[in-house]
Amino acid sequence: MLGIKNIMVAVDFNESVGELLSYAESLAEKYQAKIWLIHVAEPDPDFVGYEPGPQYIRDFKAEEFKDEHRSLQALRDAFLNKEIASEALLIQGSTVESVLKEAEKLNSDLMIVGTHKHSFLHNLLSESISLKLLKNAKIPILAIPIEEEDQA
Template sequence: MKNILVSVDFKGKENLLIEKAKELGEKFSSKVWLIHVAAPDPDFVGYDAGPQFIRDNRADILREERRYLQDFAESLNQNNIESEALLIQGATIETILQKAETLEIDLIIMGHQSHGIFYEAFFGNVSESIIKKSKIPVMVIPLD
């Protein structure tokens, strides 16, 4: 197992995923890729990219998310586990699967939290969709 992809969503329990990646990375001398898929920029019909304050706020959020990812990667690197952080804007499921194929990932690690029926109806279930569509093994860590 040369490459492990860890999907991070910044909902507060990332450390559980990072710890599992660290454990597997040590055992198999794997490179750990940390990925966060940020929502694409909103389209404002008839405008360039929306009002300036919205663009500034969005840029601040993306910078903060990138910094968090880099911190996780540096922590793994300090433990002698080669690691890189990727922050990509796009559709979550498609982006994860595309990157997994491009990076020749051997295992995808992601978390799962239970949500109510209304949340599932509106937002779906990313881990379930990845499991159904992936040709790569997926390890799902319960985060509840």
């Protein structure tokens, strides 16, 4: 692990982002690495081949993406030491493919992801994004177990 210069932290807004960023911050300080906080937004309908919608829908989606990016930047600012080089990036596309492509573009040396704890049956029937990343990534992945919040 001596060559860590770029750490990618892939998040969704439902995870315990602070916990993931805490691991990233500690590694970034140790290796003087840069942290890339990444969130994948749902693809714009134009992106996936649909006909362009009315302008007001396109404007609404654009504003939604701006809000998500501002939220991502706020997370970075709230949880990461200002002394650590970091960027918050919002990308669009299919989650697994987009994260893997971005990791390659950014020359990431390590990816940090959260893994949700589910029942055995749930895990048997559905393959999580984290698992797909683990199977397909060309760089080491640090998978952090995330406690599910009770919905009661």
